Amino acid sequence: MVGPTRASAADQVARVTIIYDAFGRKANLAKDWGYAALVEIGGHRILFDTGKDRFVFQHNVDTLEIDLTDVDFAVISHRHTDHVNGISHLIAVNPGVKIYAPKESFGIFGSSLPSTFYRKMGSLPVEQRYYGGTPPAEMIFGSLWSKANITAIDRTMKVAPGVHLIALGTEQGGPHDLHEISLAIQTEEGIVLIVGCSHPGIARILDVASKIDERILMIVGGLHFAAASDSEIADMIILLKEKYRVKGIAPGHCTGEPTFAALSEAFGKNRLYAGLGEIIQLRSATSNLRMEA
8 A cells, every 4th residue: 555645735736637648639749549647636646547659658748747756656447558558658767656557367467376277287298297297386477567566456445545446357257358447536525536448337337436435526537438329328328427426527538429429418517628638627626516406
């Protein structure tokens, strides 16, 4: 668990800066498919995802004058390349930074399995047997970023005061199961939920978040509805507004253009624009969120 953060005027900052996305209105930033955001709230500075291209990520970080050496920790939502490839730049400028990532068997973030996972056949010649027939009790699988300080998690956990990581899989089983971490931050008004792609389903993520605090103040990030039908989008919006009573939403990345339009209509002023380079001031924005009767 990350320890207490610095006590300063930064404790009053509550904002999300969009570092990486494929839409936006700032010409000096490089648009690209992928996602990354800097979350600053409660004195914490949390990097959430790192985009698809190291050099695009670096360009946008530098242009936005974001200091990655001062990040408390990073969260990587899932293994897809459009969320992970900026890790190499992150650890180049901040080598020891703690990175939380999903735990998966044989995953790119590093994992381990007991050697009992595979069947043994003692009658085989020793040269055909793994480890000559005497495997280690635990088999350690390396990460693509061998020098990174990665902690792989497979359960929902609290990592700092008011900061929770929601770890879920897509329930496909085996190597096709995609594990994803979402970031849930407790505020006085409720949960601010940061999502990468919502592959496990936004309903399942919200179900876990609502057990931390049933008040869902805002969702920021990708909802994975880029290819969804109008009826699927409508059903999702009913779920957000009627079941979970989400107050505000700042959609990005894989949410999808028709879904952007539908969310604008459904949430009105409580739908916040979250294009590349935007700074979503959570404290001022959330104080103005209104729940329809």
